[in-house]
Amino acid sequence: MQTTFPRLMLDHAARRPDAPALREKVYGIWQTLTWAQVATLAREIAGGLAAAGMKRDDHVVVVGDNRPRLYATMLAAQWLGAVPIPLYQDAVAAEFVFPINNAEVAFAIVEDQEQVDKLLEIREQCPQLQRIWYDDPRGLRNYSEPGLASLDALIDEGRRFVQANPKQLDAELERGRPGDVAAMFFTSGTTGNPKGVVHTHFTLLDRAKAGADFDKLTEREEVLAYLPPAWIGQNIFSYAQWLACGYVVNCPESAATVTIDLKEIGPTYYFAPPRIFEGLLTSVMIRMEDAGAIKRGLFHFFMSVAKSVGPALMDGKPASMIDRLAYALGNLMIYGPLRNTLGLSRVRVAYTAGEAIGPDLFRFYRSIGINLKQLYGSTETAVFVCLQPDHEARADTVGVPIAGVEVKLTDSGEILIKSPGLLKEYYKNPAATAEVLTAEGWYHTGDAGFLDAGGHLKIIDRAKDVGRIVGGTNDGAMFAPKYVENKLKFFPHIKEAVAFGDKRERVCAFINIDFEAVGNWAEKRNLPYAGYTDLAQKPEVYQLMKECVEKVNADLAADDKLAGSQIHRFLVLHKELDADDGELTRTMKVRRGFIGDRYAPLVKALYDGSKAVDIATEVTFEDGRKGVISGHVVIRDMPTYPAEATIGKAA
Numbered sequence: 001m002q003t004t005f006p007r008l009m010l011d012h013a014a015r016r017p018d019a020p021a022l023r024e025k026v027y028g029i030w031q032t033l034t035w036a037q038v039a040t041l042a043r044e045i046a047g048g049l050a051a052a053g054m055k056r057d058d059h060v061v062v063v064g065d066n067r068p069r070l071y072a073t074m075l076a077a078q079w080l081g082a083v084p085i086p087l088y089q090d091a092v093a094a095e096f097v098f099p100i101n102n103a104e105v106a107f108a109i110v111e112d113q114e115q116v117d118k119l120l121e122i123r124e125q126c127p128q129l130q131r132i133w134y135d136d137p138r139g140l141r142n143y144s145e146p147g148l149a150s151l152d153a154l155i156d157e158g159r160r161f162v163q164a165n166p167k168q169l170d171a172e173l174e175r176g177r178p179g180d181v182a183a184m185f186f187t188s189g190t191t192g193n194p195k196g197v198v199h200t201h202f203t204l205l206d207r208a209k210a211g212a213d214f215d216k217l218t219e220r221e222e223v224l225a226y227l228p229p230a231w232i233g234q235n236i237f238s239y240a241q242w243l244a245c246g247y248v249v250n251c252p253e254s255a256a257t258v259t260i261d262l263k264e265i266g267p268t269y270y271f272a273p274p275r276i277f278e279g280l281l282t283s284v285m286i287r288m289e290d291a292g293a294i295k296r297g298l299f300h301f302f303m304s305v306a307k308s309v310g311p312a313l314m315d316g317k318p319a320s321m322i323d324r325l326a327y328a329l330g331n332l333m334i335y336g337p338l339r340n341t342l343g344l345s346r347v348r349v350a351y352t353a354g355e356a357i358g359p360d361l362f363r364f365y366r367s368i369g370i371n372l373k374q375l376y377g378s379t380e381t382a383v384f385v386c387l388q389p390d391h392e393a394r395a396d397t398v399g400v401p402i403a404g405v406e407v408k409l410t411d412s413g414e415i416l417i418k419s420p421g422l423l424k425e426y427y428k429n430p431a432a433t434a435e436v437l438t439a440e441g442w443y444h445t446g447d448a449g450f451l452d453a454g455g456h457l458k459i460i461d462r463a464k465d466v467g468r469i470v471g472g473t474n475d476g477a478m479f480a481p482k483y484v485e486n487k488l489k490f491f492p493h494i495k496e497a498v499a500f501g502d503k504r505e506r507v508c509a510f511i512n513i514d515f516e517a518v519g520n521w522a523e524k525r526n527l528p529y530a531g532y533t534d535l536a537q538k539p540e541v542y543q544l545m546k547e548c549v550e551k552v553n554a555d556l557a558a559d560d561k562l563a564g565s566q567i568h569r570f571l572v573l574h575k576e577l578d579a580d581d582g583e584l585t586r587t588m589k590v591r592r593g594f595i596g597d598r599y600a601p602l603v604k605a606l607y608d609g610s611k612a613v614d615i616a617t618e619v620t621f622e623d624g625r626k627g628v629i630s631g632h633v634v635i636r637d638m639p640t641y642p643a644e645a646t647i648g649k650a651a
Helices: 005-015 036-050 068-079 096-101 112-121 153-164 169-174 201-214 232-245 255-265 274-289 292-313 321-342 359-367 430-436 481-489 516-526 532-536 541-557 592-598 600-608 645-651
Strands: 020-026 030-032 059-063 083-087 106-108 129-135 148-150 181-186 194-199 223-224 248-251 269-271 349-352 372-375 406-409 414-418 445-453 457-462 494-500 508-511 566-574 612-622 626-637
Touching: 005 036, 005 068, 005 169, 005 201, 020 036, 020 068, 020 148, 030 036, 036 153, 036 169, 036 269, 059 068, 059 096, 059 112, 068 083, 068 321, 083 096, 096 406, 106 112, 106 169, 106 494, 112 129, 129 153, 148 153, 153 349, 181 201, 181 232, 194 201, 194 248, 194 414, 201 232, 223 255, 223 269, 232 248, 232 269, 232 612, 269 494, 274 321, 274 359, 274 516, 292 321, 292 359, 359 372, 406 445, 457 481, 481 494, 481 508, 481 516, 481 541, 508 516, 508 541, 508 600, 516 532, 516 541, 541 566, 541 626, 566 600, 592 600, 600 612, 600 626
Parallel strands: 020 248, 059 083, 059 106, 083 181, 106 129, 129 148, 223 248, 269 349, 349 372, 508 566
Antiparallel strands: 020 030, 181 194, 406 414, 414 445, 445 457, 494 508, 566 626, 612 626
């Protein structure tokens, strides 16, 4: 789109001034801002920022949950030609230091006291950070630090500036061009410091429009914005596409109310990573286990109907009259109420991405009438590269290249992308930019995969992570750790997994149990436990995990390329992997190398034949305090299957 974010906002305000643009839940009541109100708010904040000295190409960090006034601050900064940089609101203070210093940030706009405290904590390390404004004043009444003020004070200053300089903001708006830098997103930094991904108005809006056209999105959509704004996916769905389409974005009151808010809003366009869909399904199954025998019986009967009929109906395939009637009855009694319980009764298009989704999980949602699909993209591609067309949604692909996108594969199997949505550069990092962008305009994704006969893209793993087994009976066999980990995570009782095997004789794995799911499983069996560490090391839990690993090994044995990746030994970690401990990124991706180093004694034990290990691990609490979690970690050996035998049976 040959325009800018502020111009799109003003266009909506001119054409549809009274139409709802943003909603925010405050003290349990939904408050609505119209497009005219958003435009007025953005203009006043822009005036305040101009009065504070913000100028074109300056950087401003924005930290907080999805809030209408924080959205308005991003629009205001872009109005002046400045560049908003959203940062993860759940990051610890130390994680802010590099982005703020790297981007030479002088201005910050944050949500509340928690974020103010983080910035004040690192202020000595970031001497160029001069001004901090906060949206929520609770707890900040007695703060007197220099350069700290409320967003209300900034707005008041902006009104005075606009009155005194009535034409200045209009002139700044006219200076803006589609090719100007619109935003910067810092990567999650699985290795080393994060990189600042620079995007223009054109790259972000072009992909937003391409995605909207693909799924025929209109101004009538309702979206729930509950994921971190610092993640480019949330930014695209609830900011770029919001402005491209003009639909309504709804901001939950808090993380604790998201489930309730989801039911109240009933979004028509919905995105969630696989772990959210897993969590929703887990909660349903837990409640179903507590239901009476008749209700459980009806649920399981109609779910069997849904599994056999639902996906075909969703894909527009023919079905017999009897099947259609059975499904219609199931929809009346089970599927419809279930969709309503999940808050997905009005969903027209639902997407998931980031990690592979289990085929059973994918099939479940589509079988009950939810149009769940997968997409492929990254921060560097402005998200939208491949999308699944309606009636062509499959669990094992991520869709077809959409308008403007070209895909090709290197001899090694790495996926290369050419798209109008590619990053302009990595900020102050020409070497890294040159590594991923060729002179011909191709972007190295770092992912390994292939296009199937139908033109759908299949992802195997990160190209750099695909290794080889060295030695033993599987010498030279391919090892794709994420592929193995995802197979484990497809089970509802497994939350996270880490596989090791590159340049080793065999594959071994760490497992994190899903505390809620396994806890409920244990309670049903009158199995007492005292917290995560105790539950994780129960022999009964190990037996449950063993059954999951056995199924994974059987599946891998049927794959002629990855049969050598069967898991020979595993352990259940004594603590949950945590982003605050550096074990996961803020987008909840496993930092495999870091985990391998942090738990080196456990990795060593997996490979030296040890049966158990005592370990103590330092952890970081939410308030920054340190503690130690100790555990006696048991290691289990696993049988593996000959590839030929399993393949022969399958045939």
